[in-house]
Amino acid sequence: xxxxxxxxxxxxxxxxxxxxxxxxxxxxxxxxxxxxxxxxxxxxxxxxxxxxxxxxxxxxxxxxxxxxxxxxxxxxxxxxxxxxxxxxxxxxxxxxxxxxxxxxxxxxxxxxxxxxxxxxxxxxxxxxxxxxxxxxxxxxxxxxxxxxxxxxxxxxxxxxxxxxxxxxxxxxxxxxxxxxxxxxxxxxxxxxxxxxxxxxxxxxxxxxxxxxxxxxxxxxxxxxxxxxx
Amino acid sequence: xxxxxxxxxxxxxxxxxxxxxxxxxxxxxxxxxxxxxxxxxxxxxxxxxxxxxxxxxxxxxxxxxxxxxxxxxxxxxxxxxxxxxxxxxxxxxxxxxxxxxxxxxxxxxxxxxxxxxxxxxxxxxxxxxxxxxxxxxxxxxxxxxxxxxxxxxxxxxxxxxxxxxxxxxxxxxxxxxxxxxxxxxxxxxxxxxxxxxxxxxxxxxxxxxxxxxxxxxxxxxxxxxxxxx
Numbered sequence: 001x002x003x004x005x006x007x008x009x010x011x012x013x014x015x016x017x018x019x020x021x022x023x024x025x026x027x028x029x030x031x032x033x034x035x036x037x038x039x040x041x042x043x044x045x046x047x048x049x050x051x052x053x054x055x056x057x058x059x060x061x062x063x064x065x066x067x068x069x070x071x072x073x074x075x076x077x078x079x080x081x082x083x084x085x086x087x088x089x090x091x092x093x094x095x096x097x098x099x100x101x102x103x104x105x106x107x108x109x110x111x112x113x114x115x116x117x118x119x120x121x122x123x124x125x126x127x128x129x130x131x132x133x134x135x136x137x138x139x140x141x142x143x144x145x146x147x148x149x150x151x152x153x154x155x156x157x158x159x160x161x162x163x164x165x166x167x168x169x170x171x172x173x174x175x176x177x178x179x180x181x182x183x184x185x186x187x188x189x190x191x192x193x194x195x196x197x198x199x200x201x202x203x204x205x206x207x208x209x210x211x212x213x214x215x216x217x218x219x220x221x222x223x224x225x226x227x228x229x
Numbered sequence: 230x231x232x233x234x235x236x237x238x239x240x241x242x243x244x245x246x247x248x249x250x251x252x253x254x255x256x257x258x259x260x261x262x263x264x265x266x267x268x269x270x271x272x273x274x275x276x277x278x279x280x281x282x283x284x285x286x287x288x289x290x291x292x293x294x295x296x297x298x299x300x301x302x303x304x305x306x307x308x309x310x311x312x313x314x315x316x317x318x319x320x321x322x323x324x325x326x327x328x329x330x331x332x333x334x335x336x337x338x339x340x341x342x343x344x345x346x347x348x349x350x351x352x353x354x355x356x357x358x359x360x361x362x363x364x365x366x367x368x369x370x371x372x373x374x375x376x377x378x379x380x381x382x383x384x385x386x387x388x389x390x391x392x393x394x395x396x397x398x399x400x401x402x403x404x405x406x407x408x409x410x411x412x413x414x415x416x417x418x419x420x421x422x423x424x425x426x427x428x429x430x431x432x433x434x435x436x437x438x439x440x441x442x443x444x445x446x447x448x449x450x451x452x453x454x455x456x457x458x
């Protein structure tokens with residue numbers, strides 16, 4: 001196997017699966033690669049980890065370059081390291097996933113990307129490298145975590161209606177949920193603030209707005225409440 | 230930072246957290262390191278990934294050298310890559326955890342170990358490198374997975390009583406469980422075979438023996454049953 005340069009003798013990269021939710025669809029941020037291998041193809045954003053960078057620092061750098069965002073949800077998912085996964089040599093990659101609220105967000109192509117775009121997760125059919133598999137693994141993790149932890153709120157604007165929250169769960173889990181049951185579960189955990197505000201700009205009767213309260217969540221967990229959707 | 234040899238310019242290793250359960254205690258397999266750094270100290274078993282090895286293959290090799298076991302539960306947990314985690318250079322490590330039934334199991338020191346022993350997880354206070362943190366991360370994953378998937382059975386002999394199964398959950402989760410509730414949950418999922426055998430060698434009234442049935446589990450999941458303890 002030909003090695004182009006020293007770093008590829010054995011290197012590691014990070015790849016970021018950045019999920020966004022757009023009222024009715026789950027999206028993922030993709031970049032068009034500048035350089036070979038796979039130049040000109042769509043891929044997950046990622047980069048080689050610098051010698052002086054912790055893994056998470058590296059993932060944060062990639063995320064910030066593309067979105068300008070710093071303090072967003074970011075978690076490591078899985079490390080992919082098949083011997084032949086990179087055509088240039090042995091490169092293993094550590095996948096991170098992020099959840100961001102995409103309303104009013106500007107994205108820009110970074111040093112390692114020619115273009116950047118949001119694409120509906122369901123319509124992604126091919127990606128460079130083993131990135132399709134990486135995306136699918138991260139999607140499975142997202143679905144699991146969504147049921148266990150209050151991470152869904154990261155994908156919504158700060159103020160949301162219960163219908164919007166339920167829609168988020170339904171779209172990501174790809175299953176319909178019973179409205180009464182869903183509301184009961186969410187409200188019984190006592191982790192939301194009921195805002196004295198109503199939804200605006202809708203043609204139907206405006207619904208109540210809520211926000212997630214991390215302090216209430218912490219208290220609930222300490223009392224032994226189990227997060228469960 | 231001094232590099233001793235080429236491979237340490239940027240290398241990756243696997244570390245295996247091998248959990249075993251011994252009727253009343255959760256144990257972890259530790260090795261006494263042969264070589265510096267940390268020569269003579271207790272550590273998690275692990276090794277540098279060979280250029281021709283997939284990550285999982287490497288983790289399987291380490292596990293087999295120590296236990297002689299091949300087809301046991303093995304899952305990747307997390308990759309640790311702080312810049313300064315290895316005194317010899319940049320080495321990131323991919324942690325895998327295994328669950329094995331330790332009754333009648335012989336362990337032996339491998340090429341990378343001077344000694345090998347089982348130690349109760351709760352009594353492990355120091356380990357070489359960042360291995361204590363790695364062990365704790367894997368323990369947290371074990372606790373989460375135990376509630377979501379039928380992995381607890383991997384730690385038990387093939388035939389077990391419901392009391393033994395409950396005890397396993399209680400020891401690992403460090404919480405008491407209501408006997409009636411536990412039995413109801415387990416039996417209602419319909420994933421066990423009731424054996425026409427009783428426990429032997431006990432002074433109290435012998436209890437019924439059960440075994441886990443992967444086929445029944447698969448059927449239950451297809452029917453929409455949710456694994457939950």
